[in-house]
Amino acid sequence: MGAPALLGPPLLLPLLLALLGRAPGAAAQAQVCTVSQSYFQLEENTNITGPLANITVPLGQHVELSDLSTPLAFEIRGNQLFLNTTLDYEETPILEAHIICKRGSSVVTNFRVLVVVQDVNDNAPEFPFTTKQWNVTEDTKVKSVVIPEAELQATDKDKDDTLFYSLLEVTPGASSFFSLEGVNRPSLRLDKPLDFLKTRNMTFQLIVQDTVGSTEPSHTATATLVLSVLPADLRPPWFLPCTYSDGYVCLEAQYHGSVPVGHRPTSPLTLRPGPIYAVDGDRGIDQRIVYSIAGGNQEDTFAINDTSGNLTMAKSVPSPTVFVLMVKAEQADGARYSITKATLEARGTAGRSPRFPQSVFRGTVEAGSGANATVRDAASPTQFLRIWAEDPEFPDLNSAIRYRITNSSDFTMEGEIVLTTRALQHASVFYAEVEANNTVTGATATATAEIHVMEQEPPATPPTGGGPGGDSQPGVGQPGAGQHFSTVDMAVLGGVLGALLLLALIGLVILLHKQYGHRLHCCSGKAGEPQALGSDNQAFLKEDEAAWAPSPSPEPQPTPPEETPVSPDPETPELPTPAQPRPEPLGLAPGTPAPAGAADSPSAVRSILTKERRPEGGYKAVWFGEDIGAEADVVVLNTPAAEVDGPGNAGSEDEGSSSDEDAGRRTPPAGSPDSTYI
Numbered sequence: 001m002g003a004p005a006l007l008g009p010p011l012l013l014p015l016l017l018a019l020l021g022r023a024p025g026a027a028a029q030a031q032v033c034t035v036s037q038s039y040f041q042l043e044e045n046t047n048i049t050g051p052l053a054n055i056t057v058p059l060g061q062h063v064e065l066s067d068l069s070t071p072l073a074f075e076i077r078g079n080q081l082f083l084n085t086t087l088d089y090e091e092t093p094i095l096e097a098h099i100i101c102k103r104g105s106s107v108v109t110n111f112r113v114l115v116v117v118q119d120v121n122d123n124a125p126e127f128p129f130t131t132k133q134w135n136v137t138e139d140t141k142v143k144s145v146v147i148p149e150a151e152l153q154a155t156d157k158d159k160d161d162t163l164f165y166s167l168l169e170v171t172p173g174a175s176s177f178f179s180l181e182g183v184n185r186p187s188l189r190l191d192k193p194l195d196f197l198k199t200r201n202m203t204f205q206l207i208v209q210d211t212v213g214s215t216e217p218s219h220t221a222t223a224t225l226v227l228s229v230l231p232a233d234l235r236p237p238w239f240l241p242c243t244y245s246d247g248y249v250c251l252e253a254q255y256h257g258s259v260p261v262g263h264r265p266t267s268p269l270t271l272r273p274g275p276i277y278a279v280d281g282d283r284g285i286d287q288r289i290v291y292s293i294a295g296g297n298q299e300d301t302f303a304i305n306d307t308s309g310n311l312t313m314a315k316s317v318p319s320p321t322v323f324v325l326m327v328k329a330e331q332a333d334g335a336r337y338s339i340t341k342a343t344l345e346a347r348g349t350a351g352r353s354p355r356f357p358q359s360v361f362r363g364t365v366e367a368g369s370g371a372n373a374t375v376r377d378a379a380s381p382t383q384f385l386r387i388w389a390e391d392p393e394f395p396d397l398n399s400a401i402r403y404r405i406t407n408s409s410d411f412t413m414e415g416e417i418v419l420t421t422r423a424l425q426h427a428s429v430f431y432a433e434v435e436a437n438n439t440v441t442g443a444t445a446t447a448t449a450e451i452h453v454m455e456q457e458p459p460a461t462p463p464t465g466g467g468p469g470g471d472s473q474p475g476v477g478q479p480g481a482g483q484h485f486s487t488v489d490m491a492v493l494g495g496v497l498g499a500l501l502l503l504a505l506i507g508l509v510i511l512l513h514k515q516y517g518h519r520l521h522c523c524s525g526k527a528g529e530p531q532a533l534g535s536d537n538q539a540f541l542k543e544d545e546a547a548w549a550p551s552p553s554p555e556p557q558p559t560p561p562e563e564t565p566v567s568p569d570p571e572t573p574e575l576p577t578p579a580q581p582r583p584e585p586l587g588l589a590p591g592t593p594a595p596a597g598a599a600d601s602p603s604a605v606r607s608i609l610t611k612e613r614r615p616e617g618g619y620k621a622v623w624f625g626e627d628i629g630a631e632a633d634v635v636v637l638n639t640p641a642a643e644v645d646g647p648g649n650a651g652s653e654d655e656g657s658s659s660d661e662d663a664g665r666r667t668p669p670a671g672s673p674d675s676t677y678i
Contacts, residue, residue, distance in 0.1 A: 031058045032109055033101030035081070040115045044089040045122060051080035053113055055099065061108055066098035073097070074113075081113060089119040090157045123157035124219030125208045131224040138196045138284075139232035146178065146227075149187035154208040154221055161210040170224075174202035178227070188225070196231040196284050203227070235281025236336040237289050237329040241273060250281065255327075255342040260349045260394050261317055263440045268310035269344070270395040276309040276342065278329035288332040294339055295326035302344070317346035347393065349441035354389040354401055356436065356447040361387045363418060364452045368425055375411070375418040375451055388416045389436035389445055400440040408432045411451065418449060427455045454487065 036054040055063050057079050065076055074097040075082045081097060097113040136146055154163055165186040169175040177194065181187045186206065204225040211218040235249075242250035257271040268275070280287045291309040293302065302325060303314045309329075323344040330337035362378040363385035375385045391397045403413040411432050412421050418432075432449040 031061070033057050033061060033063055033099070033111070035099065035111060035113060038111065038113050040113075041118060042087055042115060043118045044087045044120050046087045048083045050082075051077075052083045052115075053081045055079045055081060057101065058108075061101055061103045063099050063101050066100050066110065068096070068098040070095040070097070073115075083115070087115075087117045089117045090123070090159065093117050093119075119158065119160055121158050121161060121210060121217055121219070123210075125154040125156040125161070125163050125210050125221045127152075127154045127206070127208070127221055127223040129223055131226065133226045133228065135228050135230050136190070136194065137230045137232050138194045139234060140190050140194060142190055142193060144190055145181070145187050146190050147188040147225075149181070149185055152186040152188065152206060152223075152225075154186075154223075156210050156219075158210065164209045164212045166207045166209075168205040168207060170203035170205060171199075171201070173199075174204060174227075177202065178204070194229050196229050196282075200229050201226065202229075231282050231284025233282055233285055233287075233331075233335050236338045237278040237287075237331060238281050239276070239278045239327075239329060239338060239340045252338060252340050254340055256344075257311075257342070257396075258345045258347050258394060259313060259317060260397065260441060261320055261346050263349070263397075264313045264316040265394075265396045265400070265440070266312075267396060267399055268305075268312055271311065271342065276304070276311055276327055278309070278338065280331060281336075287335070289329050290332055292328045292330070293325055294328040296324045298323060311342065319346070320348060321346045349394070349443065352391070352393045352441065353443040354391050354436045354438055354445045356387075356389045356445060358447070360448045360450055361385060361434070362450045362452075364454055365420060365424065366456050367427055367453050368423060368456055369420065370423045371421055373420045375420070375449075378452070385418050385449070385451075386416045387413070387418065387434050387447065387449060389447070391438060391441070391443075394441070397438055397440045400438055402437050402439055404435055404437070405432045405449070406435050406446075411449070418451070424453045426453070428453045 034056040036056075038053070040052065042048075052074075055076070057063055063076060063079070065074060070092065073083065073085050073092070073095045075084050076099070081099070083095075085095075087095075094117065095115040097115075098110065099113065100110045101108045132147075132151070134147055140146065152165075154165075156163055162184065164183050165180055166183070167175065167178070167180050167188075177190065177192045177199075178188055179191055181189050186208075204227070206223045206225055207220060208222075209218055209220050238250040239252040239254075242252045244250050253273060255271040255273075255276055257269050259265070259269065276291065278289045278291070280289065289309075291304050291306050293304050298321075299315070301313065301315055301317060301323065302311055304311050304327065309327075311325075311327075323346070325342040325344065326339055327342050328337055328339050363375040364378050364381065365373055365375045377383045377385045387403060389401055389403075391401070403416060405411050405413055405418075408430060410421055410424065410430060412419050413434065418434075430449075430451045430453070432451060434447050434449050435444055436446070437444045
């Protein structure tokens with residue numbers, strides 16, 4: 001029994017020694033806080049929802065975050081470390097968590113957890129502007145930088161990104177003028193000379209990218225460039241008219257003129273191809289031009305207006321001479337100028353007369369207009385008659401020409417206008433001689449003024465006459481009150497009515513001839529010779545005679561009665577007015593005396609076809625009565641034989657002829673069914 005008791009201690013000793021030997025290290029290890037992982041590498045934009053690391057805390061101790069930790073980035077919950085933010089390389093590339101392990105208020109130990117954020121291309125580049133406007137002068141040198149790089153550079157929050165630039169033209173052809181200095185250098189360079197007259201504005205799109213030719217995500221930004229070309233003072237003044245040689249250089253005009261010897265015109269000289277005039281060659285700048293004579297002005301004969309460029313004579317030239325003036329046009333700022341020649345030839349004035357553009361000037365004036373009435377142009381009645389002449393050699397002397405009428409006291413000249421000196425009451429034609437006198441040279445020329453004094457048309461009034469029942473009726477087709485018709489209108493109307501009447505008579509004669517031609521032939525031996533049909537239509541005069549009243553100088557001639565305008569309406573005959581004259585018998589020329597006995601007839605009705613009557617068949621005649629006025633109606637009477645041949649008409653043919661003479665004076669009964677009005 002003792003043996004087992006002796007064996008116990010030797011067996012427990014090694015075990016105790018082992019436990020005692022290990023106890024110090026284990027106890028020390030159990031009293032220190034530890035963390036499962038203290039270093040992390042994470043890409044930005046990573047969002048970790050779980051614990052970042054586990055912390056081992058000995059019994060009786062606790063852990064907390066130090067103020068040295070990245071603010072608001074970490075949080076300790078229990079014995080675990082959490083990440084409270086989304087990683088962003090551009091904001092915080094490294095995050096630190098300082099952890100303190102305490103027993104009570106005493107610090108046992110501290111340690112650090114480090115999070116390194118890795119950069120990711122997640123931001124697009126940005127321009128500091130949306131649209132940039134830039135002015136470029138026209139004379140900018142080629143290959144020079146127009147816009148520096150600092151003005152066009154873009155930024156990218158991804159700090160390690162490299163930016164690539166490109167230029168895209170919006171205005172066609174603009175890329176031939178400008179380009180970028182490099183793909184990574186956005187400064188703008190001029191590659192071609194600018195021309196303000198051709199291109200004044202150019203627009204580009206400036207594009208930037210953060211990657212090129214990569215599988216990584218690529219981001220792009222765009223901005224607008226507007227370039228305005230400003231004019232530069234490159235060209236001198238140009239005398240006009242001029243011809244462009246290449247769009248930049250203008251071949252300037254030279255001026256020519258003539259002046260009279262011994263005379264000094266006061267007005268500006270007339271030059272060819274025009275007056276002295278210059279403009280700034282740089283139309284965008286358009287500097288004011290100052291004129292002067294730089295040379296050739298012998299004895300200061302000529303003077304020039306420094307503002308207008310008008311050339312005048314300061315003194316007369318005593319003898320024929322040729323002046324070659326050097327005329328200078330200078331910009332008001334004195335930067336540039338041009339010089340051209342003005343050649344002036346002093347000539348003698350003897351033997352040179354003014355010229356009228358035409359030999360006869362025609363005008364009109366209304367009768368009774370009174371004194372100082374203006375004569376109007378016959379070709380354009382709304383315009384005044386203007387009579388003028390010019391000096392072909394010295395147009396500068398045209399203003400010195402004076403006009404007068406030499407052969408008539410009825411008219412006078414006021415400048416180039418003709419006026420009456422008294423009231424001209426009657427229609428007539430005047431031929432006045434107009435003299436043009438150049439008061440400088442003394443030369444004269446003459447022309448004729450043909451002036452027609454026209455009758456003033458009276459206001460139209462409705463005619464009165466005895467109608468059927470004695471009532472007074474207005475004339476058919478009369479113009480309304482206040483209307484006036486010219487002589488031309490009256491002539492045209494009379495011509496139309498005369499033509500219609502002539503056609504009607506011709507048709508009627510043909511119709512009667514077809515119906516009763518055989519009777520006329522068989523009795524031609526006993527009947528009087530028929531008078532030839534004739535007409536005297538004043539409407540078919542020549543145009544000049546119809547338009548103008550006759551001159552009073554010829555001997556008086558019988559004139560046709562004046563006709564009142566009427567409507568050509570054939571359905572309503574016009575009623576006569578008491579003042580209208582009796583018309584001439586149809587078939588007789590105006591002014592020819594009527595046959596004897598015709599005026600003594602009660603109704604003044606005459607037959608113009610025949611006086612013979614046949615016992616058989618009907619009887620037809622055309623009657624022209626005075627009671628129908630100047631506008632005559634043609635009446636065809638179809639009288640049956642029973643009414644015409646009575647007991648007293650059964651005699652011989654001679655007796656029948658006499659009876660026909662009496663029957664021809666009878667007025668047909670009104671409303672007779674055998675009466676036809678044409």
